[in-house]
Amino acid sequence: MKIHDIKTLGELKKSGYKSLHIKDELRKNLVEKIRNKENTFPGIIGYEDSVIPDTERAILSRHNILFLGLRGQAKTRMARQMTQLLDEYIPVIHGSEINDDPFHPLSKYAKDQIAQHGDDTPISWLHRSERYGEKLATPDVSVADLIGDIDPIKAANLRLSFSDELVIHYGIIPRSNRSIFVINEIPDLQARIQVALFNILEEGDIQIRGFKLRMPLDIMFVFTANPEDYTNRGSIVTPLKDRIQSQILTHYPKDLETSLAITEQEAHINEEQKKITVSDLVKRLIEQVAFEARSNEYVDKKSGVSARLTIAAFENAVSSAERRAIIHGEKETQVWISDLSGIIPSITGKIELVYEGEQEGPYQVALNLVDKAIRSQFITYFPNPESLKKRKTTGKPSQAQKEDDPYKEITKWFDKGNHLDMLVDMKDADKIAALYKVDGLYGIVKKYFPRANEKESALLMEFVLHGLAAHSLISKKTIEGKIQFKDLIGSMMNLGQFSSEEDDDDTFNEDDYK
Template sequence: MNIEKITTLGQLKKSGYTPLSIKDEIRKNLIEKIRNRENPFTGVMGYEDTVIPDTERALLSRHNILFLGLRGQAKTRMARLMVDLLDEYVPVISGSEVNDDPLAPLSSYGRGMIAQHGDETPITWWHRSERYGEKLATPDVSVADLIGDVDPIKAANLRLSFADEGVIHYGIIPRSNRGIFVINELPDLQARIQVGLFNILQEGDIQIRGFKLRMPLDIMFVFTANPEDYTNRGSIVTPLKDRIESQILTHYPKTIETALAITEQEASILPQQQQMVTVSDLVKRLIEQVAFEARSNEYVDKKSGVSARLTIAAFENAVSSAERRAIIHGEKTTQVWISDLVGIIPAITGKIELVYEGEQEGPYQVAVNLVDKAIRSQFITYFPDPEKAKKKRNTGKRSQEEKAEENPYRTITRWFDGGNHVDLLVDIKDADKIAGLYQVDGLYAFVKKYFPHANEKETALLMEFVLHGLAAHSMISKRVIEGRIEFKDLIGSMMNLGQMNFGEEDELTEDDLN
């Protein structure tokens, strides 16, 4: 159908156009995509076997939908992507505030236009990108905002009686007729406003003050809500929830791989940053692990959730931290080091809600602990578990080779036990950092044993990772002081602080000291 040639109601009738309700329209296009093995929700990852099938079933059933889940779980994105299931264009009567279907007008304006012009009634074509309305529910939202009210100025200008339907100023919902309308954070909507949605959902009617108005709106409703809101800030009134046919539970990524793909897709990294800064898979996984640690951390409020936006912002900060360091030293290229993760702390503190104990600990310290826990968790996927090495007492008459086999970190920790230390400035040159890492006896050989094919930069990064990993497992000490990271022996550091008390079970043996 050539829509450019169809500009009047008469031409539309001759074209054989048959209107569909929006839910039937979505159903028709969804069926086509399913048959063609197309994903109607491109760009949404991790929902292939859960949320997307549930959503498809709801749309095939022509249901209104409530997405229920914690923040940062792509609820609004799912709703916005439904626009792609609409027909590219639909006809409307020109000038209609409620997007009247020329073949079935709802408003007095639409009916009046047809009565006046007949088959010459002018029509326009409405693109699917414009058939989407969205409102964030806040306590100050009124019935007039959503549904409409009498406009006295309009009545005065048009010299109309207040009993005339023409004095109504329609709210955002009637203006979304024949489209998708989304209300985000539904529980934040006052209960009396939620009651105003009853008739719209059940019968499709709107009620405005004293008007006897029947306007069966054709709208696909999508609501989003956070489970926390049911108790902390508000609730969805039961009769309204009963009228929303499908409630779909969303969730966070279940695997690191899915989380990596989401961050890769969503992070905004400039081309010049990509040319200057290399980000290893190791660093990417550490950043994602921070979110996984936060979601199970005792100091973080689980009811509030930890958004995927945390890792996206953290990834961007990590790249910018490396970029800033390279600019300071005039280096053309660099990589994100483990020490650059100091720069992601601000991205963490602003994205987590703390329980009382967490507030006492402080958001900065909680964020630092989350980074350390991420390093600790990921370390054992790259190298032997230090906890197992610590449990094996190197006692008895055994050769150094046998002891090293039981504790692969022995050579490294003995170097620190000998009073040696490594100071790495956060903003140090790459060459100086590598030189500092090579000071540690056995560190290079240890990394090469497990990653023989790593290139020079990868090896250096893994060497730094080993130091942070050993510190996270309390085999050496790490202190961050004024832009400097200091690695020393654990026992000496604790003695210097006067914090060491040994019981009988923790008594040091001569072999432990050696």
């Protein structure tokens, strides 16, 4: 007979089952996983050498945990995954509101059941997926919500006095007995509410409107907090923080490869969208946007830039390409650099700006972040234009220096007065044809990427144009769904000649003003 087929207390005693405190249970199962070389927190990427070892040490030490870090750093996910370290099933007194252990009952209801039925006391089995409680801390959370209160309706229906323990309505914490209980954003909890957690964490005592109950609740507490909250909205009161034995610092991905893996895992791309090709180049540009945002002077570093930014941006980039393909009836397409204009809504909603950023405007800041991402990644694929500009500033370039400039044909084509207009929703064939009009553009791609196929080459050609604009060798202007590339000097001379209507819609690269 399977252990969870046992239905009575007597059968449970005969089975030899032994109950454990939840922290001992977590410890036991973690030790087994570590010995078996199993991944203790599957799906958590980038924490293998930092947060995960710290968390394992805390569990082995039977500690309550505080995850401290900026938004979007998988703090809640780490807490939720701890349920996988619990036993698959545990026995509880059937009908108990607080998951009473049949061998160590706490509530009056459970004690009365055992007194009345003895070994025939019915038990049920609780799956580990049900042994998780979570509460988002908000200023309106009350002690009654967390701990409990007297229920006058229950007292009236049962005809009991308010001094009877059976009239208590238990809060979410007692109902999470023998479970993992998480309070997210703990600094947002009022100080007097945090005080109510002292004894629960340390002594296991709870007090409800005059009831002094000795209820040693068996709970693994996990708290999450943003460091900015300590000064912005509230703080963790010192005695409560002192009772949380392990404080674990979380962090953002430390490198682009880790960030790529997280987005690849988390982005929701449906089957219809999987026919759209997304190059490694585009993926890296999207991830680079987040790295640029985390160091940008206009973005509030204390608020952080969530990993959700790149996940949403990746989904939007794919959807931009899908929308274009639907418009033109194309069965397949790829995400172009111009499709990154579709990720702006994913950026503006996920960055907090400082005062200067608010003055600049979230839309313009987002555009600048995309340009900076292009600028940063460009030099990993093609020669750095900055080194060429430095050589030119030392004096009149020699013939040898001119020949060393791999972009001279391209910039010379624009210097002749030519310009290239590319619609954001342009058909793939039309875009490729337009790109081939620019002298030297195909040549430089073939020089550095000789094995690239037609579509890869076209994407790299478009990337070169955006990269040269980001490095101020040519100009780029976006007007109502059209991207126009021109020579830099001519664009600067005509800067004051645009109509007021164009001025409202035009967006210039910030380097165009240098």
